[in-house]
Amino acid sequence: MKRVYADEKWCIGCHLCEYNCAFANSGCDDMVKALKDKEIRPRICVEDRDKITYAVSCRHCEDPICVKSCISGALQKHDGMITIDQDKCIGCLTCILVCPYGAVSENGTGVVQKCELCLENSCGEPACVKGCPNRALIYEERGES
Numbered sequence: 001m002k003r004v005y006a007d008e009k010w011c012i013g014c015h016l017c018e019y020n021c022a023f024a025n026s027g028c029d030d031m032v033k034a035l036k037d038k039e040i041r042p043r044i045c046v047e048d049r050d051k052i053t054y055a056v057s058c059r060h061c062e063d064p065i066c067v068k069s070c071i072s073g074a075l076q077k078h079d080g081m082i083t084i085d086q087d088k089c090i091g092c093l094t095c096i097l098v099c100p101y102g103a104v105s106e107n108g109t110g111v112v113q114k115c116e117l118c119l120e121n122s123c124g125e126p127a128c129v130k131g132c133p134n135r136a137l138i139y140e141e142r143g144e145s
Helices: 016-023 032-035 065-069 094-099
Strands: 001-007 046-047 050-058 073-080 081-082 139-140
Touching: 001 050, 016 032, 016 046, 016 065, 065 094
Parallel strands: none
Antiparallel strands: 001 139, 046 050, 073 081
16 A cells, blocks of 8 residues: 655655645645635644654554544544544544554544545645655555555
8 A cells, every 4th residue: 555655864844745735635725725824734744853854644554553542433444544534533532642653633623633645635646745845755655564
């Protein structure tokens, strides 16, 4: 299965992946209207540790503890991808606590969100990858994780 991988040696910490992610998941066709003067809630986030920047997003784990911990069944694994049924999410936030990568977040309405690879709102590749000016994000299939 294809996943998003970060190459920290090319990340410049510009946060464009976050903006592209938030826009792609906004349901709006105008980036300015979707994001201007609003708190963005991207499904990917740029971390800065000891002068090294890199993007963190869901790794769609082989044995996902977030899915196991979800008491409502909102998180499920289908064809290798972890998805969230936001109508089932009860907002207990347990998945946020157990994710070892910090890739699950609250979406502002009390339910959770995470990267779902833009499969429903993108043409070909995730918006974060498409919008990365330095190609620090890569969407590809690699060996078993």
